[in-house]
Amino acid sequence: MNKDKSTEEKIKDAARRVFTQKGYAATRTRDIAEASGVNLALLNYYFKSKENLFDIIMLENIREFSHSVLAILNNRDTSFYQKIELLAAHYIDKLIQNPEIPIFLLAEVKDNPKKLFAALDKRADFKNSIFVQQWLELKDIKKTAALNPFHIIMNMVSMIIFPFIANPMIRNRTGMNQEQFNNMMLERKKLIPVWITEMIQQK
Amino acid sequence: MNKDKSTEEKIKDAARRVFTQKGYAATRTRDIAEASGVNLALLNYYFKSKENLFDIIMLENIREFSHSVLAILNNRDTSFYQKIELLAAHYIDKLIQNPEIPIFLLAEVKDNPKKLFAALDKRADFKNSIFVQQWLELKDIKKTAALNPFHIIMNMVSMIIFPFIANPMIRNRTGMNQEQFNNMMLERKKLIPVWITEMIQQK
DNA sequence: AAAATATTTAATCATTTGATTAAATCAAAT
DNA sequence: ATTTGATTTAATCAAATGATTAAATATTTT
Numbered sequence A, B: 001m002n003k004d005k006s007t008e009e010k011i012k013d014a015a016r017r018v019f020t021q022k023g024y025a026a027t028r029t030r031d032i033a034e035a036s037g038v039n040l041a042l043l044n045y046y047f048k049s050k051e052n053l054f055d056i057i058m059l060e061n062i063r064e065f066s067h068s069v070l071a072i073l074n075n076r077d078t079s080f081y082q083k084i085e086l087l088a089a090h091y092i093d094k095l096i097q098n099p100e101i102p103i104f105l106l107a108e109v110k111d112n113p114k115k116l117f118a119a120l121d122k123r124a125d126f127k128n129s130i131f132v133q134q135w136l137e138l139k140d141i142k143k144t145a146a147l148n149p150f151h152i153i154m155n156m157v158s159m160i161i162f163p164f165i166a167n168p169m170i171r172n173r174t175g176m177n178q179e180q181f182n183n184m185m186l187e188r189k190k191l192i193p194v195w196i197t198e199m200i201q202q203k
Numbered sequence C: 001a002a003a004a005t006a007t008t009t010a011a012t013c014a015t016t017t018g019a020t021t022a023a024a025t026c027a028a029a030t
Numbered sequence D: 001a002t003t004t005g006a007t008t009t010a011a012t013c014a015a016a017t018g019a020t021t022a023a024a025t026a027t028t029t030t
Helices: A006-026 A029-035 A040-047 A050-073 A080-097 A101-111 A113-117 A130-142 A149-165 A167-174 A178-200 B006-026 B029-035 B040-047 B050-073 B080-097 B101-111 B113-117 B130-142 B149-165 B167-174 B178-200
Strands: none
Touching: A006 A029, A006 A040, A006 A050, A006 A101, A006 B006, A006 B101, A029 A040, A029 A050, A040 A050, A050 A080, A050 A101, A050 A113, A050 A130, A080 A130, A080 A149, A080 A178, A101 A113, A101 A149, A101 B006, A101 B101, A101 B167, A113 B167, A130 A149, A149 A167, A149 A178, A149 B149, A149 B178, A167 A178, A167 B101, A167 B113, A178 B149, A178 B178, B006 B029, B006 B040, B006 B050, B006 B101, B029 B040, B029 B050, B040 B050, B050 B080, B050 B101, B050 B113, B050 B130, B080 B130, B080 B149, B080 B178, B101 B113, B101 B149, B130 B149, B149 B167, B149 B178, B167 B178
């Protein structure tokens, strides 16, 4: 009864890897069993079905993602600009470690939005975040551009995440290798906050 | 022998729709047959296999994409800045019509880069485009930032394409409906060129 | 009209795949 | 040592799926 716990975790780890790499539809439960060094029968014994296992993995993915954004956006001890710097640095580092997460997540969300959004914390609503609050204060005090803050967030997220999604295409078109690509993304940790600030400043 | 041509085209149109919406792995040849109002046997009679049909569709997708970028980037009659405006306007319009193309394309490219890149025109290499040429001239004359031009291209492409990829997520997090989202993207046709110009200008 | 070509129908294959079962083996707890 | 629970093995199901076939029907060409 008090088992190692490592078996269930081993299966989940393998599932995370295989699902992330191949997507739900292209993943065979046999692949996961093999990747976790465990028998197919045991996989079903523990997780009942492919879909159930997938849901568990996705839930964890989304929770983790959501939580780490919130932690930055809702920190009262950092300034608006510091948050931008932290977001860029934090995400680029994370995505260099796990480059396939975004395309996997977004592709699966597209296929089944309802189920996955049910897993999202309602409080993660960024409209009420401290980040947006600070934006509004800045806007009053410094007369920054009367720009929909969505644009700014969208630009930041786009410039951080999209290159990872388009990685194979970018590397093919530019001839960069993976290391050069990563270095370029590391450069962007400093550049993106600068660009965002320029966007905000009133001309 | 000289047949309507409409049957083969009907199948291809349906295949494009279904593949684009569900991805290769999740697409059933029966879905395509049904969607094209044609018999499964006929589909195989014409296209031999699912993979073959997919390759044909993808080839056309990639060629079309590649061609339309090149046409803008290599036009000698437009200025550097005009190209930026044209790219933003052209792509945002196109993506509002076909929002699922990018995620489909990038997901499949990730799964099978080699096959798909073989279809890409080598001359589409944007390093040698007139656009980059004009960038280098600008850099000399106006002393714009000594910035890797990849960053600029990447930012532009990111800010244009990413929102469409993240559409379901964005709408869920912000509460926008599809029309509001589209309007926001239309606003960006004017905004993105401005932002890009600001990035280029030496501070 | 006759011949040739295109399309449909329906049946059928062989594989793949998610899932289950029952018995065997292994490990840990009592 | 025995019992209990965890894991493996191997066999097997049923359904889904890509693909093929042969015969029937429709359409076009000659």
